[in-house]
Amino acid sequence: xxxxxxxxxxxxxxxxxxxxxxxxxxxxxxxxxxxxxxxxxxxxxxxxxxxxxxxxxxxxxxxxxxxxxxxxxxxxxxxxxxxxxxxxxxxxxxxxxxxxxxxxxxxxxxxxxxxxxxxxxxxxxxxxx
Amino acid sequence: xxxxxxxxxxxxxxxxxxxxxxxxxxxxxxxxxxxxxxxxxxxxxxxxxxxxxxxxxxxxxxxxxxxxxxxxxxxxxxxxxxxxxxxxxxxxxxxxxxxxxxxxxxxxxxxxxxxxxxxxxxxxxxxxx
Numbered sequence: 416x417x418x419x420x421x422x423x424x425x426x427x428x429x430x431x432x433x434x435x436x437x438x439x440x441x442x443x444x445x446x447x448x449x450x451x452x453x454x455x456x457x458x459x460x461x462x463x464x465x466x467x468x469x470x471x472x473x474x475x476x477x478x479x480x481x482x483x484x485x486x487x488x489x490x491x492x493x494x495x496x497x498x499x500x501x502x503x504x505x506x507x508x509x510x511x512x513x514x515x516x517x518x519x520x521x522x523x524x525x526x527x528x529x530x531x532x533x534x535x536x537x538x539x540x541x542x543x544x
Numbered sequence: 545x546x547x548x549x550x551x552x553x554x555x556x557x558x559x560x561x562x563x564x565x566x567x568x569x570x571x572x573x574x575x576x577x578x579x580x581x582x583x584x585x586x587x588x589x590x591x592x593x594x595x596x597x598x599x600x601x602x603x604x605x606x607x608x609x610x611x612x613x614x615x616x617x618x619x620x621x622x623x624x625x626x627x628x629x630x631x632x633x634x635x636x637x638x639x640x641x642x643x644x645x646x647x648x649x650x651x652x653x654x655x656x657x658x659x660x661x662x663x664x665x666x667x668x669x670x671x672x673x
Contacts, residue, residue: 526606
């Protein structure tokens, strides 16, 4: 499958947040036997989504210090349409189909910000040539 | 108690992240009877911490769409010392002592970033005069 970014691809210009934006924590429990295989695929889909999708405003995956099989991804999509476009993308489909058998549980925890004056954003640290 | 910031206080200059930084999700379940009282106190402590503490690199509270008593705060402290300074601050102590009886459960979920090339940050949208 063709991928559309590598570590030299700069971060794309991002969309403005619409009223139907999605602020979500995805909490994933990975089957321990598949953890080593799963992690690079999760890293890749986050990396490509941030670099190439204007509507992916944040996508920040972390691994629990207490349980390395528990992954939390902080995700912000600019709109419902941005989310639809994300899940239809070749990189998300590669991740989803490639990891389906590795995932023991998945929770999608949608959120509202408590403080409307605050924002959060994620990005990629530029690499020198 | 004197508070050290208001909505006109600009965001302070932030510290660099040290190797002993803390990346954490605090997940708080609030007693339903106290929710209306709890939320402004949680908003206030996040707001003051972001505006005034150089070592508080992110503090982003959200409310679950499914259960309005479930609050998640994305927190990043630049170092262990920055965290110690935060919990010793008058605004954190006001929050902690003022909300102790309102909190049904508290989980501190420490994380490692999956992708070392990514960052996440939160901030406050500046207000016009």
